[in-house]
Amino acid sequence: MKKYSVAIVGATGLVGRTFIKVLQEQNFPISEIQFYASSQSIGTEIEFNSQMHKVVELKPETVKKFDFALFSAGGTISKIYAPLFAENGTIVIDNSSAWRMDEKVPLVVPEVNSEDLLWHKGIIANPNCSTIQMMLPLKPISDTFGLEQVIVSTYQSISGAGNKGLVQLDFESQNLVDYSFTKQIYSNAIFHPSDENYPMWSNEEIKMVNETRKILHLPELKVSVTCVRLPIRIGHSEAVYLILKKPFKISEIRELLGKQNNLIVEDNFPDGVYPTAAQTKDRDEVFVGRLRRDLANPNSIWMWVVANNIRKGAATNAVQIAQKMIEMKLV
Template sequence: MKIAIVGATGLVGTTFLKVLEERDLGITELYLFASAKSAGKKIEFKGREYIVKELTEKSFDLEIDIALFSAGGDISKKYAPIAAEKGILVIDNSSAWRMDEKVPLVVPEVNKEVAFKHMGIIANPNCSTIQCMLPLKVLSEKYGLKRVIYSTYQAVSGTGHKGIEDLQNGLKGLKAKTYPHDIVNNCLPHIDSFLDNGYTKEEMKMINETKKILGLPNLPVTATCVRVPVINSHSVSITAELENDFDIDEIKKDFAAFEGIILIDEPQKNMYPLAADATGQDKVLVGRVRRDFSKEKSINLWVVADNIRKGAATNAVQIAELFKNTEKF
């Protein structure tokens, strides 16, 4: 398989390479693209040195099967259609195409079947959305979803290298450059820009993407997204109101049996999902599973995942893997 990475020097782009090294995608050719500023950089992959090339409209004249994009929405809007017109399957990590009706929005463990309905572009969901889809898929299929409430605790790596630098510099007493306030010893209820409805773009991404991925366009969903002083891995508190009643122990068994989920739920032993434990792995950690006594047929859970791996790079590579043994994309 001939693979291209657009945005190869960014935080997600370099993680694409790590994940591809770990997984057997059968890569025969690898092309790395980035901005003019990053062109010429050398990157090692599986013992071979590759030179990063500047992304241009002619970049996709090469023989490429799949292009993994993580270079921002503007780049994706401009170059993804160019690649798709050349017969290249684009898997895009930006928000540019997620809510396009013609573009599948895919979490492989949840809705891989829609990936094959693509028209040249497949969208990778928002990082905080991806991890929530696995346990919500379990609840939706077996009990029915009536309403979902998200409260997120999102790591600074979600803002890329600049977010990590703000946290590290803040610990040295330096002022924030990327965030509107210092992130050290702080929680910022502000991810992406604010909209006229009072929500942020990040919150609306979670709301709208949840409905699309689960195929529940009328599902009531609300979200509050918060940036916290943690380097990596997002944590999300989910409250879900279900259509049907449930047994907590049975739901825990369902979570534990679901592909991609690791259940960590022994609070008496101080065992529950932690950002530190999620970092570096591709599974979604689920715990603190308990009945919400304030509302009939409602459940609370705590969901943690590595936002750069499962929340971005790994999910995109998993989508690519769906096409590993297919002749046409």
């Protein structure tokens, strides 16, 4: 079996560490691996497949060619370094928002739009965590019944803000002072920062609108979003309301979602069966439940969609993109 050289950029972060776990769990065929981080991590060693590897400081001089570079070091680093790796012939799969809306860059959830990988030019963007999990149920419903409008409210974990979010939550839970998130996060519900182009909206809300349209190839789709951060460590939940174009039965939707790869339907609310964020620990799948026709609008359906934001929302989706590219013989 062919093996591939892989670089992890941002290897010491929450997503970076999860890349390392997922690659090992999935037995990704690796010939060589290199871990990059900032100057702060010089001297750090990371174990991979029972061997210790020194972290390399990311600098223009340390960039070299790999088959894949998995990036999770923030947008500023991606803007500068993704093109440097790509021009060497490396396929960059980027977790930041730096390239997602670039017309020349595919934005991919493998179960939904892997055909977009065919036109990549070296950089592939991994969507936002909240967008990825919503795409798995939306795609088959959109294809079969047509989407008139999507209205979603998110209930997002603080690990979406990286290590610093978890550290801040732990700190506040002991002291309840010094709110580096502008508002207290402990025992609270807060919003993401304001978007630079749409200041009345948060940047997370605008990402979900734009990315949903791009992934589903529905540039005019009506998408309305409210994103909320909660003091949950891992796992994002979403209350998704869909207005559909064609009549539907709930049983048809349940059957359709049951056939979607990597989507698990847990839908028996009267008996207490529905997914929650806590159960997504170490899970790569997306979970959906509480399928119900809206009481006021019979052409609309509600659902509850849950996933691990660090795994399917970031690291797992990126590794699946690399696996899909191997399967499609694009590398």
